[in-house]
Amino acid sequence: MSAYLVGVLVPLAVTLFFRNSKKSEKKRGLPVDVGGEPGIAIRNSRFPTPLETAWEGVFTLAELFEYACKRHGDKYLLGTRRLIARENEVAPDGRTFEKLHLGEYEWLTYAKVFEKVCNFASGLAHIGHRREERVAIFADTRAEWFIALQGCFRRNVTVVTIYASLGEDALCHSLNEIINMYSILESTNVNILALYRGYNCICGNKELKKLVDISGQLDTVKRLICMDDEIPSSASVEQSGQWTITSLSNVEKLGQENPAKADLPQSADIAVIMYTSGSTGLPKGVMMTHANVLAVVSSVRTIVPGLESNDVYLAYLPLAHILELAAENIVAGVGSAIGYGSPLTLTDTSNKIKRGTKGDASVLRPTVMAAVPAILDRVRDGVRKKVDATGGLSKKLFDLAYARRLSALNGSWFGAWGLEMLLWNFLVFRKVRAVLGGRIRFLLSGGAPLSGDTQRFINICLGAPIGQGYGLTETCAGATFSEFDDTSVGRVGNPVPSSFIKLIDWPEGGYLTSDSPMPRGEIVIGGPNVTVGYFKNEEKTKEVYKVDERGMRWFYTGDIGQFHADGCLEIVDRKKDIVKLQHGEYVSLGKVEAVLTVSPYVDNMMLHADPFHSYCVALVVASQPALEEWASKQGIAFSDFADLCEKKETMKEVQASFLKEAKKSRLEKFEIPAKIKLLSNPWTPESGLVTAALKIKREAIRKAFSEELSKLYES
Ligand SMILES: *[C@@H]1O[C@H](CO)[C@@H](O)[C@H](O)[C@H]1NC(C)=O
C-alpha cells in the first residue's frame, strides 16, 4: 500500500513543484546595436559580442583537433562496423537486394587517428601535392573522410565537398550529383579526388568507371585516392597517363616513411569550399574559413548541455553538408566518440540490414545524433503506423501516455522529468527509444524547419530535447538554435553565440520591422560565422553579402522572419515565395494560402502567381466530406466526387468561402485567386507533391499540374 502511495504521490508532487516554478519568461535574445542597413538586431543573451572560439588558444580546426588529441589520447575517437558478410536477398517479385551483415564497432583512439592524420598529411606532400592545390572529397560519411579532412587541414589544403542532398533524397543519391561533380571539379581546379566505392557509396564501380571515361575532360585532376584498399580494375587508367590512382592507406604509408612538417593554416585561410544545391541554376561553392566553421562549432558547444567527453555520436548524414561536418568537429573537439553508420543501415529494420541482425543505432547506442526533418518525419510516421496497426490496449496506452506527456511538456520541459515520466518511459516509450539504441539524450536538427508536430512527437517518444537550428551553408549552418530548455514549437530559437540576427524592412512584400504584435522583415545574419562568399562568383557574392561600416559581414537570407518577445526567431515566409504580379503588386503565396486553407472546403491548396499575369490562380484539393454535405443540402446531384469537383456551382461555393476568409484577414483583391481548379485526389507524400509533414512542394506541384495551371489562365 505504501509503495503504491509513493508511486502516485511523488510524481504528483514533483509535477506540481515544477508547474509552480514555471518558465519565468526567460529572455533568450537581447537587442543589440549594430551597423549596416537599419533594422532590429538581436544577439544571444549570454554573449554580448560574437563568440569566436570556445577553446582557449584555438583558432583553427586543425588546432582544435590537435588540442583534443593531446588531451584524450587513449580514448576512442572513430568507430566503424566490421563487415561480416554481404548477401543477396531475393524479393517475392524476383528482384534482388543486397543485404549486409555487420558486426561490432572497431575503434581507433585519438592518438591513433592523430597518427594517421599526420601520416596522411605527410603522404600528400610526398606524392607531390602542393598546398595551394585543392582536394575534393567525394564519398559517403566514414572514418576515412574525417581522416582525409583533418590531414588536408594540417597541410593548409582547402577541401572541396560536393553537394549531397540532405532532404528525402539523401537516401538515394542521384545521377545529377555526379553530373554536378564534373562541372565542379573542372571549375575548382582540384588536384586530388579522394573517393571510395564501399558498400554504401555514391561512387560505386559504375560511377568510377564513368569518371574514368571522362578523365580526359577533367584535366585538373592528377591523382585519385581511393578510400578502400582494393582498387577496382575498371579504374586503372594509369596507362593513359591522365592520373594516378592510389589507396588512402598507401598515402599514409608513404607519409609514415617520409614524415613532413605540418603546414598549419591560419584562421582566415579557407578550410572548405562547400557546394550547395541551389534550387535553381548551378550549385554554388561557399568558401568557409577555419574561423567561420570554428565559430559555429564553438557556438554549438555552448548550447548542447553537458557536451563533454562521455558522449557517443552516431554519424550518418553526408559530411558534405555543414551540419554533419560541424557536428563531427565538435564531438572530436570535446573528446567524445564518433561511430559511423549510414541511412540505409541505421536501424534493425533498415533496408540494407540483413534480417535478424542489428542496425547501427542498436549496436552503437549513441547518446547524441543529428537529423534532418525528413528523417524525423519518417520516424514519427513509422511509430504512428506501428501503434495504429497494433491497436487495442497498446494503442490506448500509447495515446494516454502521449497525452499525459504532452500536457506535462506544455507546463515546462523540467516538469517533464518527474517519476511519472519514468513510468511512461518504462511502459510505453522504452520500445520507441530502443529503435535508436535507447540512450539518446540530445538530438540536433537542421537543414530545414521541423514541424511542431514532429518536434513534439520526438520529444515525447525519445524523452530527449531537440536542438533545432536555423542557418544556411552561407552562415556555416549557424544563425539561431533553440536552447534545450525551450519547449516551444514552430520557432527556430534565439541567435547562436556567434551570430547577430537582424530583421530589415521589406516594404514590397509587406513585412516591416514596425509590424505588430511582432517586428517582421527579411532575416540578415552577421558575425564571424558569416562565410567569405561564393567561389568564383563575385557577382552573386556582392548580391547577398554586405560588409557594414563597422566591418561586420552580413548575409541576406531571403527568408522572412519575426522576433518573439523573448528574442526567439520564427520563420514566416520566403522572399522566393513572394511573387510580383504583372502590375507590380506582390503576393505572398504562403501567407495567402494560410488564410484560404481555413475554408472548410479545402484539404490543401497551392496558390500560383507569376509576373506575366495580373491575377493569381489556385489549385485546391477539395475536402470531400464538407463538399458532399454541402451538395446534399443544396440538392445537387453528382455521380462521384470528381464529378462534383467539376461543377460550376461547386467552384462558386468554394470561391465564396475564399472571399469570406479573405475579408476576415483583410487580403487585397489581387491576392484572392481569380480562378481555381478543384482537385478530387488528395496530395500525399507518396505522390511527391507534399512532404511527409504535408507541406506542399511548389515545384513538384507546378510540374505535375502545368496543364491545369495554363488552362486556368486561358479560359
Ligand atoms: C594557406 O594557404 C593559402 C592558400 O594557398 C595561403 O594564401 C595562406 O597564406 C596559407 N596560410 C599559411 C599560414 O601559410
Ligand SMILES: *[C@@H]1O[C@H](CO)[C@@H](O)[C@H](O)[C@H]1NC(C)=O
Ligand atoms: C498546450 O497549450 C496550448 C496553448 O498554450 C493549448 O492550446 C493546448 O491545448 C495545450 N495542450 C495540452 C495537451 O494541454
Ligand SMILES: CC(=O)N[C@H]1CO[C@H](CO)[C@@H](O)[C@@H]1O
Ligand atoms: C570573416 C569575418 O566575417 N570576420 C569577422 C568576424 O567577426 C568579427 C567581430 O564581429 C569581425 O571583426 C570580423 O571581421
